[in-house]
Amino acid sequence: HHSCKVLVVGGGTGGCSMAAKFADKFKDQVIIVEPNELHYYQPMFTLIGGGIRSFEASKRLMRDTLPKNAKWFQENVMSFEPPQNQVTMSSGDTVQYEIMIIAMGLQLHWEKIPGLIECLKDNMSGVCSIYGSDTVTNVFPKIARTKSGTAIFTFPNSPVKCPGAPQKIAYIAEDYFRNQKVRDNVKVVYNTALPVIFGVKKYADALWDVCKQRNITVNVQTNLIEIDPAKEEAVFQKLDGSNETFVEKYSLLHVCPPMGPPDVLKKHPSLTNEVGFLSVDPKTLRHTKYSNIYGIGDCISAPNSKTMAAIAAQGKVLYKNIMDDLAGKPMTMAYNGYSSCPLVTGYRKCILAEFDYNLKPLETFPVDQGREYFFTFILKAYVFPLLYWTLMTRGKWDGPEFFRKYSSMIKKKEI
Ligand code: FAD
Ligand code: UQ1
Known part of the structure; x- marks a missing residue:
């Protein structure tokens, strides 16, 4: 004891x-x-x-x-x-x-989607997920194998960690299909249980533009409820009040599992x-x-x-x-709800969303972060991991607040 x-x-x-x-x-x-x-x-x-x-x-x-x-x-x-x-x-x-x-x-509640666990275990199925440490290595081989049919990416009807991730993998896969010259044969669909593509309007507008430009079909209030491995069909339920269900055939199905x-x-x-x-x-x-x-x-x-x-x-x-x-003193600091999501939109670009409890943008860099940049991709892919292992796990990374104050000074001088 x-x-x-x-x-x-x-x-x-x-x-x-x-x-x-x-x-x-x-x-x-x-x-x-x-x-x-x-x-x-x-x-x-x-x-x-x-x-x-x-x-x-x-x-x-x-x-x-x-x-x-x-x-x-x-x-x-x-x-x-x-x-x-x-x-x-x-x-x-x-x-x-x-x-x-x-x-x-x-x-993670993989068990809440009937059919999901058996499909994920099957290397030959088109079903995959970046959300599990034991499922993530199967994702790229399955994307690479997809040459035709429909690639469906899902977002569940529950709170999730990194709510941007289920669509980031869709953008990356879409970019991959393009590079492999199979894009014309693969329909790319993002089905989300949420009523919006992203919670912050500024970034949601930017992401809708990305989807329109790249011909990615987005269905909101559309929740994955079951997978039929034999038929390679996914069952979705509309959350628009109608509760209607429909099936969609997939060649690739990327699932973000329900969480709690x-x-x-x-x-x-x-x-x-x-x-x-x-x-x-x-x-x-x-x-x-x-x-x-x-x-x-x-x-x-x-x-x-x-x-x-x-x-x-x-x-x-x-x-x-x-x-x-x-120390017997009153608490003086308050968390403002700051959160950030590097929305990778392809192999060399990323929209770096940053916002607070009010879902108002709270950006670090003196540029319009609603746009895609290469530098934010480099941050996400190489700088943040380094920050994590060298500073954050040692209790020495408190986020970019310092930079934000500095760049807002720069912005003000420009006006
Ligand atoms: P975790 O890091 O999950 O740790 C919880 C720990 O609690 C675990 O180690 C677990 O073993 C332990 N635990 C559970 N039950 C018990 C128990 N009964 N007793 C003792 N210990 C227990 N965040 C970003 O900021 N940017 C991103 O780009 C980003 N991308 C992501 C992409 C994916 C695919 C995923 C999955 C996450 C991503 N995240 C991202 C989110 C980020 O990883 C999580 O928000 C963060 O790791 C959560 O930290 P945590 O300490 O709350 O939980
Ligand atoms: C961040 O601080 C962080 O922790 C190391 C992440 O984890 C992966 C992030 O994704 C982001 C975006 C931040 C915020 C940092 C900056 C410089 C905007």
Whole structure:
């Protein structure tokens, strides 16, 4: 039975970066509970799917990624006992904490689409997904094999991590078909359960233009509900109130699976909101009921877009707020909902969306980021991964706020 000053549940992006920050401050007083042997840089999965980066570049040993001056238990948290400031791990051991940070991410629900799991396992089927560490390497071979028919890309009826990724892979595949001179024989379709192509109007307008120019069919309020592997047919349901279903034949089907908060969290209604996300104040990121519990990343109730870029901004706020609180001072920092999504639109271009809780653009660079650029593609493919492994996992990357302030000064001087 163990105890610590700061307990971090989950050693992914949010957990690792927060553990690193606190382990620097409180040496050997931080415990991380994380079951996985490997740590993935998930934003690279999109590029692996496009044959742009290697799977190897996306993964490291968890042991080499988590901070050395913290204690790691390679286990699952099985239950929370907040009144006792305690969690129980898979071994049956308990950990007591002064402060707990929950960073458990999202759970993928492959099982919610009948037919999906068996199709993904079948190398000969046209069904693939960049969302799983065990499915991502199959994506590029399946795209490369597609020479005719319909390539369908889906977005589910649930919150997802990196809501741009399901369409990025569509743009990359479309570009690939073009380069391979098979584009005329392949119909490219993006079917999304959402009523919009993207939540922020400025970037949505830009993406509609991309789709129109490149003859990509976009169907909104169109939700994948089943796959028939034998017939190579996907079943969709319209979410426009009619609930009508229809089938579409595919030669390639890229699926973004439904997602939701981890089951372990859902078991504890006192910790979550009505749909099972960790209930935190959207500004301070402190739990709404328990004052020594905090949350970061994909598992929290804050209504930001769930990305790594958001976590960088959240981490800065969370660290400062917890330090203030420990010092008996009021919390002074508020998270503004910053999130960012590098919308890769082809092999050499990208629209770098950045925005806040109000879905208003909040751009870093002194250019119009609603347009496609090569430099933003280079950032996404080569600079952000480097930033991640060298700075963010060590608790030393708080997002581009500093650059943003600097470039808005440049912009103002221009006027
Ligand atoms: P995760 O990093 O998923 O970590 C959660 C951790 O909690 C896991 O390691 C898990 O093992 C652990 N855990 C779960 N249950 C338990 C338990 N019971 N006990 C202990 N530990 C547990 N973001 C961007 O900013 N830009 C992008 O371009 C981008 N592209 C993406 C593309 C794809 C295909 C994907 C999948 C994601 C992308 N993201 C992107 C999103 C980004 O990767 C995630 O938002 C981020 O990694 C979430 O971090 P997290 O710490 O909340 O969760
Ligand atoms: C970011 O900070 C980040 O974390 C390393 C990402 O993760 C993959 C991102 O995709 C983006 C866009 C950012 C934001 C950074 C800049 C310079 C705009």
